Amino acid sequence: MAEPSAAEQQWLQAAQAFARRALPARQGPGGPADAVLRCLRGASGGDLPLDYSFISVSDLRHQQSTPCCSHLTWSTNEFKEWACQGQGAFPRQSSLPRAYLILVGYLTDGRQEDKEKLVDGCLYVKDNTGIIPCEMLRFELEWLESLFLFPSWAYIPQTDQATVGYVEILLDPVPVNLLPKKVLDTVPVIYPAAAEPLLSSRIPCKKRSKLSVAGELAKLSPLLCIRHKTFFFLFLKCFISAVGVPLLVQKPNQLAWHHVLQLGHRYIITGLSMSSLKKSGQRVFVTGASSCLLPYCAERVKEQPLDNAWQGETPQSASPEASVQFSDSLELGVEEERPGLTKESKIISYVGTVTKILNAQAGLFELDNKVCLCLAYQQLLNSAHGLRPGACVKLIDVHLLQKPLVSFHFVVLGACLNSTVVLKSYSRLSTSYQPMVSSGNLYLQLLFRYNLGMPLYLWLVSLLETFEERFSCFFGRRRLLLNSVHRDRGAAEKFLVPLLQAIVSGREETRDIYNEILAKRHRCPLRQYRTLDPPCQAPTLSELCCMAKRKSWDDFCPSQLLSSSEAQHMGAQELNRRLAWSYCMFSAGSFQPRVILLGVLRVSSRSSSLQLQDKSGTLPCVISHKDGSPFAGTALIGSLLQVEAYQLVVERFLQSDFPSWKQLANLEHVREKKNSVYVQFYFEDALVLQAPEVQIHEGPRSRNSSSLRKKDVGDSTAELEIPEAKVLKLEDPKPDTGKDESCQRDQSSTGKNSCVSRLFLVTQKEGLMLRNYQLPREGNGEGQELQRSFQATVLWLGRPQIWSCPRKPANLPELEETNYHGEEGLTQQEALLLFMGKSLRWFPFLHLDGLYRFIVPHCSDLEVFDKLCFPPVPARFLSRSCCPLCLPVPDTWHLQHETWISCLTERQLAAGSVLRGMEQRISSISEILSNRFTGSLVSFPGEIVERTLCASPKNEKPSVSLSLQQQKGSLLASDHSVKLSVSVAPGSPVVLDVYITAAYLQHLWGLLPGAKVLFQNLERKISRFHNVYCTYIASSCMSIASLPASRIPLPSSPAGEASSPSLVFLSNLQLHLQNLSQARILCHLSCVLTLSLQWVCSLCNSIFKEGKCTRYNPPCPSHMGVRQANARVLVEDGTGEALVLCRNQHVAAVLGLSLHEWEAVQNCVQSRGRVSIQHGEATGTGCVEEPEDLIACYLRSLCRSPLICRPILLDFSLDRKPSKILQPAPLQLRNFRCGEVEFVSQVQPRPSLLCLNVEEVEQKALCCLNSERIRRTSSHC
Ligand SMILES: [Zn+2]
């Protein structure tokens, strides 16, 4: 042998050093290094592989961070060819990079490694430096605990720190030392045919000696771990028949057998005894400590004669079901779909390549781009080692399920405990590996706990996947998926368990895995299935918004938004305006399947609104309490809510140019469609799945800070971090959990650990608006922009306090304290809070009559509240000392809602003397409508009866700057305003109109018919016609006290018509009218005073004649006319007379014309443009129309006909515009004629009414109504 070169010298030194460090010195003479070098030389044809270096297990684990492979004996070409072959189906994936590393180590099953650790059935490579799991395609028991050189292997590192990587052994290892040859003796055995009857005999096991059974391996169960005990079953069958016996292998040192056993091979297992399983009583052969697994060799066995004790019963042949069916190819033809029917799954065998890991934790893999392999029903104790994209697997006896889930595109191959999954070859690609962690795996736990079939399991997986994806950025994956093994259930479990329970209730079969494996008749959860139509879904918020929007436009039909009787008389402008804003409301059940709403409650300081949030987006929300109190749950910010009873509202904004109602079906006239989506629900219907982060952290955090706490002496330290942590959490609505956590920890350990708090009562809250506040500390404030802000007047209760641990809400120390201080100083305690910037987030939480607490973190200065206050006007202008001081609320302060004033105990009320000096600030609608009301800013509760979009009155256009600022994102044209008709209670006829211009509507969620709303600080106004109404002004605000009843409103029936109006007398009208929106009278139609029918241009309202607009200057291009009609009639009901204005279809009703006749009359008017007649006029006098006009003649004679004069039931509202009915009008002198005699009498002026509906009265009904009238009149007297 030549003298080694310098390089070789160096390499040898390194080899020696490696051997000293990594290999135990128990080898023969020359030490381990010599043996290894000898082996290396043998493997690589005599030369030392100088371009390779040794790597220890520890270095591999800790220094190799990317996948790699090493092939000691391969040439570059050999490697390239190998890599190329593996890339077939994955042109874009790179193959494993080659590393030049020599791996030497012991193969072990882990038995001596760590006494604590259970032998788990995995194989490992170990050296002195460490141990690492390995996966082998072929294994022999003799290899255990021997030193090997691994000529070809790949290392797959772990991406996440929790688990280690593993080694894939590609070629058989080369023993460093010669393996001991085992000399085998002749073994006496029995065959399954003889052994099988023994299992069914009832002779106690104790009496029997140990047996050896020889047979062919027919079935091999996966390794299972139940209650910390790992085991597996195998079946040996006769060589010539299907008769087989089950064997249970459960000794830790025998678990490695699982790697040796191959289906179809023949084996002998010695040292067997019989045992019956505790639960099911099934009898099996069980291995003992001395049992061995031997390959079957015909020359070395002799059949053991059974003594008398063994022979009890005659042998039985196994039932045919026990034999396994093999089919080599998978038939992927799509089965005929029979939803709802229970299908039997086929059992097949399949060989395929893993193309994708669908969900490692759930045990789902994609094979050959077309099949889903589910391994979850096996436990997969080897952490799915080797199952990387590119690996080839052979599946034996797996269940084939076609379309287990309606939405699942794959054919599913489900491996049950009777199936065998064999890794055929490793992936040659550098694909990542995701371990399947079986302990604490929520997927598997729920699968086993509820004994789920494949359809339910796949549905569960999709729910959980989405859940995790949506919320792990807020709470961290681990916390979400905490399972009930831990002290508190994670959110995922709280969400899923009730769903699963609801489905599986009734069929409470627990899974019996022994029976599954051992029963002769194949029973397992995969045997039968039925395509599942999922009962519910929980889509991401952005998906939900899309679904709702799509649905809202799918359902959209312009003609349904308007009643056709109204629409046909509308001009283009009014028509399009009425279509411009509509809404629809969806509940969970509006979707198929039902949608469960999940989201993290957040508050945006930008929009000052509550939102639900997930990773995909946000959804504004309105939350109310069922008792009508406003939502102020500051403690809920950041918590994960689940809501199933909710109203998802889609507001539709439409820009259209429909020329008239006839074109409503033609959607080409829709110019633009926009939406806004929000959700509203009751707090009581929301379930908190996960409390805000900080509360969960209490445990570990208090441990962390215990040292700090010891230093702080005194009363105030116990829970100081908590509110402060909340503050930090609240500021940033963006999901950024990791940062937040570290941030909290930092501040709590380094910052000053004290907070100051102060209690206050909100006595007035104003709306969001742009204000030009000049804060004193910001200098002169020259050129300052207007700031979006809101303000609230509050009453300080008690003095600032060092904030100690949270108390029960009822326990408010400040209220006890004020008792001592008496009433002096109470007047000084009022303050005006200014909220700007980030503190705008408190807007949705701050409500009138609420008791709140400010918590100032990192502060021990009790005067902090006074120090920040400043007078509202510069001191030199300050003349009045009673002005409350302004306090701009800093961003970092935290607001905490304590209680409502109505919830205080009497003692607290008395002590605080809170109520004194607080006048009633909420009025009723009736009070506001009353003439005697004097205030100009009003607050009142009411229910929205109707909302209509109308053109903004010109004098009420918002100022330019305001509209410019607020119009961004506004979906309504700024010249629009909304009229809300607000009533005291449902069905009440007393209605107050509230006008809100488009600029304010942007963030006013929940203004829907049926909603009860508390309006605050609205401006009360009186119209020219002495009608009272309110307008929403900059300082106004509102809160939703209750949500509309969950029914889709029928757009064709205008709100308010639902209940029939109350029957009144004309003589009583004077008393009622100012409060009545509508009423009904039984009256006699006396005569028609005026009647006019016309066609007007739909664009410009000029007369439309013979298909053209008559406007000439400038000429109007319109080709669309709209017919209109109006009439003024006189009615009397025996107690008085009234003028009634009728429009359009009501004119036909008053004239008693049928629809058909009315159409005909209107069509005749078309050529004339306009026809009108007046009561009492003679033919041809003073009229516009041609003297001989037939239509005019017809109408005139109709009006004079006695047939017109008849009893009718008239629904009406007060015609507010032309009359001044609220003004006491002077009495009028009127002539009456009775026969030949004329009388003159003083009468009240006739009230003027607007016809809403006319009904004919039949004789019977008339009698009925008359008798009721009489009854009511007499009771009146
Ligand atoms: Zn099965």
Ligand SMILES: [Zn+2]
């Ligand atoms: Zn016109």
